Amino acid sequence: MSENQNKPANQNNQTAQGDSSTGGTAILLKEVTKSYPGQVKAAVGGLTLEIPAGSVVMFVGPSGCGKTTTLKMINRLIEPTEGQIIINDEDVTGMDADKLRRSIGYVIQAGGLFPHMTVAANIAIVPKMLGWDKARITARVDELLELVSLDPAVYRDRYPKELSGGQQQRVGVARALAADPPVLLMDEPFGAVDPITRQRLQDELLNIQAELHKTIVCVTHDFDEAMKLGDWIAVFDEGAQLVQYDSPERILAQPANEFVEGFIGSGAALKQLSLQRVRDVTLLQPVTASPGENASDVLSQLQGTGAKHAVVLDARRRPIQWLSTRQLSRMEIISDQVDPSLPQVGESATLNDALDEMLVASSGQALVTGARGAFVGLINVESVTEAIAAARRTNGDHSAPVGLNSGTMAAVAVAAADQGPDDALPLDGDGPDGTSLEDSGVRS
Numbered sequence: 210m211s212e213n214q215n216k217p218a219n220q221n222n223q224t225a226q227g228d229s230s231t232g233g234t235a236i237l238l239k240e241v242t243k244s245y246p247g248q249v250k251a252a253v254g255g256l257t258l259e260i261p262a263g264s265v266v267m268f269v270g271p272s273g274c275g276k277t278t279t280l281k282m283i284n285r286l287i288e289p290t291e292g293q294i295i296i297n298d299e300d301v302t303g304m305d306a307d308k309l310r311r312s313i314g315y316v317i318q319a320g321g322l323f324p325h326m327t328v329a330a331n332i333a334i335v336p337k338m339l340g341w342d343k344a345r346i347t348a349r350v351d352e353l354l355e356l357v358s359l360d361p362a363v364y365r366d367r368y369p370k371e372l373s374g375g376q377q378q379r380v381g382v383a384r385a386l387a388a389d390p391p392v393l394l395m396d397e398p399f400g401a402v403d404p405i406t407r408q409r410l411q412d413e414l415l416n417i418q419a420e421l422h423k424t425i426v427c428v429t430h431d432f433d434e435a436m437k438l439g440d441w442i443a444v445f446d447e448g449a450q451l452v453q454y455d456s457p458e459r460i461l462a463q464p465a466n467e468f469v470e471g472f473i474g475s476g477a478a479l480k481q482l483s484l485q486r487v488r489d490v491t492l493l494q495p496v497t498a499s500p501g502e503n504a505s506d507v508l509s510q511l512q513g514t515g516a517k518h519a520v521v522l523d524a525r526r527r528p529i530q531w532l533s534t535r536q537l538s539r540m541e542i543i544s545d546q547v548d549p550s551l552p553q554v555g556e557s558a559t560l561n562d563a564l565d566e567m568l569v570a571s572s573g574q575a576l577v578t579g580a581r582g583a584f585v586g587l588i589n590v591e592s593v594t595e596a597i598a599a600a601r602r603t604n605g606d607h608s609a610p611v612g613l614n615s616g617t618m619a620a621v622a623v624a625a626a627d628q629g630p631d632d633a634l635p636l637d638g639d640g641p642d643g644t645s646l647e648d649s650g651v652r653s
């Protein structure tokens with residue numbers, strides 16, 4: 210049996226130890242335990258967890274359940290009491306911790322920037338330690354600032370206190386990516402910013418991930434964030450007991466037990482909206498027009514199609530106006546005026562974002578833009594509803610990565626196993642599809 214058989218369906222081209230098709234590398238936690246001095250129960254009890262290369266794995270669970278402890282054991286900010294952590298074929302528990310940390314990006318809440326250093330100096334910390342020359346560091350700093358959507362000329366010489374919370378967070382991400390590490394650990398990265406900034410930072414992280422394909426492990430308190438960002442979600446209970454480890458779709462459609470249901474919260478159907486992107490929906494193609502055109506020509510086109518609105522595009526095909534037949538009938542020539550309040554969403558926005566935009570505009574429709582703001586079509590409430598129904602029909606046809614505990618919290622284990630063979634955790638040592646852990650790359 211091949212090593213890939215127990216990998217998630219959408220990761221089948223990767224081996225357990227990374228693959229050239231991703232910028233990331235697989236991580237395997239093998240029966241990892243952490244007992245703090247004086248603790249009655251271990252903070253992490255015999256956790257085995259496979260983190261596929263190039264995927265985003267989100268850790269969720271109640272406060273104090275061991276998420277941060279698990280995360281920090283990966284880069285040895287916390288030393289495990291027992292077990293192995295294997296990154297790129299190597300058990301890193303025996304490796305020099307400083308060397309290890311230089312190959313793992315780490316992002317914490319509010320960026321964790323050094324206040325006495327400029328943005329550029331903060332980003333340059335690891336490249337400097339690695340002995341890069343000055344020109345290479347300067348070029349890399351600028352490249353990373355561009356990547357996180359900050360203009361290098363404006364921001365490179367600023368100090369952290371001269372940045373907004375969201376900007377500090379962006380610099381934190383840039384710093385973590387500086388030496389192009391295959392692994393990125395994030396601990397509540399967007400916890401300290403307002404909801405709108407948070408949404409933008411999440412979108413940006415997704416864009417960056419689409420480009421770089423890192424292996425990202427991220428702790429969050431926000432289940433919606435876990436669904437939006439995660440390829441896989443690990444739901445933990447006390448002692449880092451893994452209650453469910455699966456795709457956001459499956460966790461939503463088939464929560465392992467009441468504990469997971471509680472985490473999902475109300476409105477599971479609505480949460481489907483956060484799983485799908487605008488680009489997954491069939492867009493409508495309206496009549497378009499350009500500045501300088503005769504309004505009457507556009508009106509007759511509209512009459513031909515039965516539509517009531519035309520989208521005016523500038524020379525770079527960016528939408529600038531959205532005119533009704535009534536507005537068109539009052540003008541002769543279409544102007545190049547830009548309407549700043551057009552309801553617009555990007556292709557990578559979630560259906561939830563799109564619905565928000567439509568509701569705010571109360572038009573039931575929004576303009577969709579793609580690369581460099583070019584118009585790609587219209588989305589409406591009906592197409593969103595159809596996309597959700599279609600997703601339900603195709604839900605849940607894949608196996609998940611391996612995750613289990615050898616710890617002592619039997620109650621949780623029994624609760625999960627009660628869900629039947631399809632939903633149960635592989636507590637008997639078998640993977641979700643019945644393959645052995647040996648086959649899945651988990652070797653003793």
Ligand SMILES: Nc1ncnc2c1ncn2[C@@H]1O[C@H](COP(=O)(O)OP(=O)(O)OP(=O)(O)O)[C@@H](O)[C@H]1O
Binds near residue numbers: 248275
């Ligand atoms: N340095 C420490 N010494 C002793 N106990 C600790 C230490 N750090 C964490 N713990 C305990 O270990 C358990 C797990 O803590 P951890 O911070 O990993 O949880 P968490 O799930 O990340 O929590 P939160 O969501 O509140 O951040 C908790 O009971 C915590 O009190």
